[in-house]
Amino acid sequence: MMDINTKVSCKECNHGWENFKNLTEEELNYANKNRFQADFKPGEIILKQGTPSSNAVFLISGMAKIYIEGYDNKRMMVGIAKPRRLIAGPGTYVDERHHYSVAALTDVSACFIKMDVLKELVHRNSKFAEGWLRDISEKALGTFYKFLSHTQKKMHGRLAETLIYLADEIHNSDDYTMLLSRQELGELSGMAKESVVRILKVFSEDKIIEDKCPHIKILKREKLQMISKNG
């Protein structure tokens, strides 16, 4: 499962965290020295909720799902991780535990950097600290609005929102191969898998999307956005 092969250094890496740009060459080398790399197959768990958050994770390639294991064995998917984003979770500065799990959706190559090292860099470099503050803030804001949407929108609106999220944030296209099962789409949109199936059927019948099972194509984006907004 884990394959320690340090091919590239952080300096040459194009998939790194934006905030690494705030580091000096020496600081970046320091991070790089404390980095190791591992590959995962679809379904494999990269981070497990409850374990010590001793490392930050960055995906070099592939996608992974971020989810909380909640009450009664129900899962809540928080979002989808992709390269160039820190995966650390808000536990880092609170109790040094992961508060969610991360599992590969595709083949994934990931870098692990010791959390102590990143925390040390926060001390040394205030630009880096500020960058991290910005990063956490963006994510917190995202969670906030997702919370609002789950609390106040009905199922149709939430699923429309999810389809748009996948198009805009994950695939950068209105025409994509669905990474997620109906079950997982439900976990991401806060509904039962059967509800996902039923609503997708309605969207298809109304020619708002085309759904050739693993392929999704958004046909009427405005209409989908309207459903997302008012639903």
Next chain:
Amino acid sequence: MMDINTKVSCKECNHGWENFKNLTEEELNYANKNRFQADFKPGEIILKQGTPSSNAVFLISGMAKIYIEGYDNKRMMVGIAKPRRLIAGPGTYVDERHHYSVAALTDVSACFIKMDVLKELVHRNSKFAEGWLRDISEKALGTFYKFLSHTQKKMHGRLAETLIYLADEIHNSDDYTMLLSRQELGELSGMAKESVVRILKVFSEDKIIEDKCPHIKILKREKLQMISKNG
């Protein structure tokens, strides 16, 4: 509404943000120089969603509700603000806008400190930056678990949770005067006001709480916790 009376300095203040302890005397003076104070009556708005987040707010005394104005004029209450906590919101480092409103629940005395000043202090003092990271992280984690609870628990569980939250985090007692109307309790617990009334009645009938209208007394804490957990 606003009364510019700078009575005490940050240095002598006992109600300040924990993170101010990380500042040197000189830095604290710098913050203090850029501070102003204002008083609010119950119902008055301290911060309005959508406005520029040019100032951080700290309550010196009193309580306020933090809420998002969502879709369809529905409100979602995020929590209750009390002294010793930063009220700034995750917008600070993203788009410099407030993403929620804050309104006084009681008489409130509040300090405003220019956000630019706090950001400047982040640059100067990495301990302070780290303290802020910790602060944001704690809040994000809180939001996370509230999100989970709203998504996965049923109404009884959510209301039980809210009653315990008010006892533990706000009043430090199982016997307290309810700050919130039924409507507001609903906004905080994610349900209609009528549902709040009905469930409170059930809790009363089951002798889990005593509800002499503005006064709430938790009689069977274990039972309430069980409902909160399994509900």
Next chain:
DNA sequence: TTCACGTATTGATATAAGTCAATAAAGAAA
């Protein structure tokens, strides 16, 4: 190919929770 297993789909049904409308109670103002 056939089998086995997970996933998707569909329909029937149960349950949770919101909405509406009427009334009661509690405060605030005159």
Next chain:
DNA sequence: TTTCTTTATTGACTTATATCAATACGTGAA
């Protein structure tokens, strides 16, 4: 005090959504 206004309560009803059960589909292993 009386009146006015807001908030709380209650019951009847509607709607959203989950659950359960049966069946179909799809894919990899043998």
